[in-house]
Each structure stands twice: as C-alpha cells, then as structure tokens.
Amino acid sequence: MRRLRAAAAFVAAAVVLAGLAGCAGTSAQPKAAASHPPVIGGVGVEMFQRPWTSIGAECGSTLGPAGFSWVLTSPPQEHITGSQWWTSYQPVSYAVDSKLGTEEQFADMVTACKAAGVRVVADAVINHMTAQGAGTGFAGTAFTKYAYPGLYTPKDFHHCALTPDGSIQDYTSRAQVQTCELVGLADLDTGSAHVRTTIAGYLKHLLGLGVAGFRIDAAKHMAAKDVAAIVKLLPAGTPVISEVIRGSGEAVQPEEYTRIGQVFEFQYARELGPQLKAGVLMDPTRIDEVPSKDAAVFVDNHDTERGDASVTYRDGSLYLMANALMLADDYGTPVIYSGYAFSDPDAGAPQGPDGRVIGWDCAGTTAPKATYADGEGVCTEAWKSIAGMIEWRTAAASAPREPGVSQGAAYGFERKGKAVIAANPGSKPETLSVPTSLKDGAYCDVIADGPSMKGCAGGATVLVSDGMARFELDAGQTAAIHIGAEPHN
Secondary structure, eight states, rough: OOOOOOOOOOOOOOOOSSOOOOOOOTSSSSOOOOOOOOOOOOEEEETOOOOHHHHHHIIIIIIHHTOOOOOEEEEOOOOOOOBBBBGGGGGSSOOSOBBTTTHHHHHHHHHHHHHHEEEEEEOOOOOOOOOSSSOOOTTOOOTTBBTTTTTTOOBBBOOSSSSSSOOOOOOTTTHHHSEEEEEEEEOBBSHHHHHHHHHHHHHHHHHHHHHEEEEEETTTGGGGHHHHHHHHHHTTTOEEOOOOOTTTOOSSSGGGGTTTTTEEHHHHHHHHHHHHHHTTTOOOOOOOOOGGGGOOOEOOOOTTTTTOOOOGGGGGGHHHHHHHHHHHOOSSEEEEEEBBOSSTHHHHHHHOOSSBBBBOOOOTSSOOOOOOOOOOOOOOGGGGHHHHHHHHHHHTTOBBBOOOOETTTEEEEEEEEEEEEOOOOSSSSSEEEEHHHHHHHSEOHHHHOOOOSSOOOOOOOEETTTTEEOOOOOTTEEEEEEOOOOOTT
16 A cells, blocks of 8 residues: 555555466485465456446446456445545445445446456455544444444554654654554554454455455555464465555565465556657566566555656547557466546546445547546446557467567567567657568458457558568557568458
8 A cells, every 4th residue: 555645545456377286305315495475367448446347247248248357346445534636545444335335236246257257356445544633434334443343442553653643754663553543543463363354254255255355555555474473364266456555665575465365566557658658668577576476566546646657548549559569478367457537636437326436437448538537437448459459469479578679769679470569659650660570461450450369450550571560550559460460361
C-alpha cells in the first residue's frame, strides 16, 4: 500500500504464470529445490471499483472473448461509508457486503466469470482495519477503531510507541513499517494466532465462494513470516500476489515475499513510463527488479494513477503503447488496469442513492478516447488493441525477446521467430525495419485491427521481406504482427 495523504488507504492489483512443480528429496538423493509458489497464469485485468454485477457481465461479453485469464476485484468486505475510493480499503467487518454488492452478487459474479473461462482474484485487506475512531459500516456494523464485533478487540492490534502519534514516520525502520500505523489505520498484530486464524477464516470463505487467489494489500506492512503463516492456513496451492512497493534505502524489500508467491513489481512502470513521455525507447535494464517468474507488472494501478504513474488513461495513444509493450515483453505477468476518469484523486466511482456503486459496461468501446467525463469508465479491457496483443502474446509463447532496434524515435523488437512489435512515441512519423525470422509476406497489424482470426478486418498490414519487418509509423502509433496473423488465415 502506498504512502498517501492521511485517511486514504491503498492498494492495487494481482497474479500469474503457471507454477513450477517440485519434488521432495529422499535420504538417498540430494534434496530437490523447492518448487516455486503457486501462481495464476495468463493476462490479468484489475477492474477497479467495478460492482460485482458489472464484472460478471463483462467476463462474458469482453474478458473471456478477449483472452483474459483472470480479473482482480476491489476488496470484497464491509467498509466505512463514504464516496471516496479509499473507503473500500478501511474494513470494519469481513461480511461480503459493500458498496460493490452483496455476497450473493459476488458469488454470481464468480460463477459467471468461471463460465467465461476467467478466474477471480480478490484484493485482501488484512494488514489493518479502519482509521476512524468509531462509526457504523456500510452493512450496519458498529465499530470503534480497535474493537470490531466478533472479530477483534484492542489486544489484537499493534499499539506503536515508536513515534509520537503511533504512525509510520521512518521507512528505513522495519519496526515502524511493520508495527506502527499506516496513515492512522488500526494495525493488526498479524503475529497473533487469533488474528491469523481470523484472517484465514475470511479468506477461506472467499475461496468457498469460488475465488481463485488473492492480492495481499499492504503486504510490506506485515512481516513476511506473518504473511506466510496466514497463507499456510489456506488450502495448499492457493496463489497470492503481494503488494510490496520498493523504496530506495527502505528496510523492507519485495524479495522477502517471493517465497510466498509473486509480488507486484513497481520498477517496471517506473522505467517504461518516463521513456514514453520523453519519446525515447530502449531495451529494459531490469535494474532492481525481481526475477520474471516472481513479478506481476503493470503500467499503472488504482494507486499509482493518483500518484507517480508517468502514463495513465489521460495519455491516449501513449497509454495504449505502454500496455502493448508490456504485453509484448517476456518479463513478468502482465496486469491491465481498468478504472474510471476523475478530477479529484479521492473521488470514488459514481454511487446511487443507496450508496452502491453504479455499474457500467463497455459495449461499443474499441479504443482510447481523447477525453473522458468524470466517473466515466475507461474500459481498457475492451480496446481491440488489447485483445490483439493478448493474441500476439499467445503466439509469442515462450520465445525469447531479441535486442531492440531504433530509428529516430521509433523502437521495436522481435520475440524470436514468433512476433514483432514497433512503437513510435515521438512527435513525427518514422519508418523502422525490425530484423525478424518470420517468413516473407504481409501480416495483419493486431494493434490497428484487433485479433487476426478472421483476417485483417481493417486492412492494416505490415510487410516482411528479406528478414526485415518494415513499419510505417505515425507519431504515437504502435503496430504489432505475429506468426499467425497473415491476411489469408
């Protein structure tokens, strides 16, 4: 969870790649290496603040047909009341009843998504409860900051004496990061057996509703051994992805959590975004990034789009470009982000008179818009370029990434023998030839036309000749071809 202004609580996103199997050693043989923690495979999408009914419908109409493997939901638990997005990150009970819908609607969503071939990953807020002194939650639960009926009493929380107000002030202090309060949020003592079993009971309930795995919110603020102990109480093979934001010189780093599952790799977007804004792309350095198998990557998420993300939905073609390059990469598990437009960074999604979020669908959306009204869904998951790049990624499979080439502002690379992508973040047209081992011929541009199963619907093609793919790129344009994207296919 990010360090935002007081009262906000934070977050983001979810999961992936197939887990590697390990085998136990015997006394007669060297001990085998431990298997990699279980993860969920494929491309994910975080559908931020989308009601359960809206996500369920979108799984059938868009996510499944586009090839998404899983969807990350906002936290499914009772929270404080209010219109701000961050109210969802201040739990007051573990009842699955919130501004996003009821438990029955949540279960129906999971069923609908499963039928469409899409698994559901839930955002789990287990580091803390609310920062409010007292009140009544969305579903009617009365609480005080350190007392929650049937769950926790004051003895179940850290009461930090390391700082004057009990909140984190020094991120180089492990003790402060993991026992003091994050912007005043009541910090659960996850070293306590009672707290661990209570959290595990909630997560098991969600698994019983059909959830496939969890994003662990604010994992950085819990000792890695505590997170591991909670996960151990869950059924074997439950995948988790921890939110651990890397900070220079900070005491807690993402690598501590990779033995539990994957982690969200924030460095990826921190390197890609500024390059796009500067109009100069180059091969990634992978400095300070966790190994690919341990990483879930993103261009932005619900936290960073309100903070340090260099590229967001407001950047139109550059945002499309960033997501396409992420899907084309051979590093990490990609997570697309789909939120809503806002002017006020605290603003939640539009709510009805009953306080429930009003759902939206993405029918008719095929590309980024130039402008969005506040509260309007961005619908990234419905862009034909995203579906085209998921197809591209499937075609590339495990092919390694070849070194990139540049011409002016244009940049491109091949996934060896399988697929080629080129992008021009500059302000003028560029021509770029990318070395490739694809056979000669014309190929459909799956960025311009979307998936190529029915040929080049819009007629956009890229010519491959004599070991070169020749791209004619307008300013801000991205184009991509793959081995199965010939017009006659």
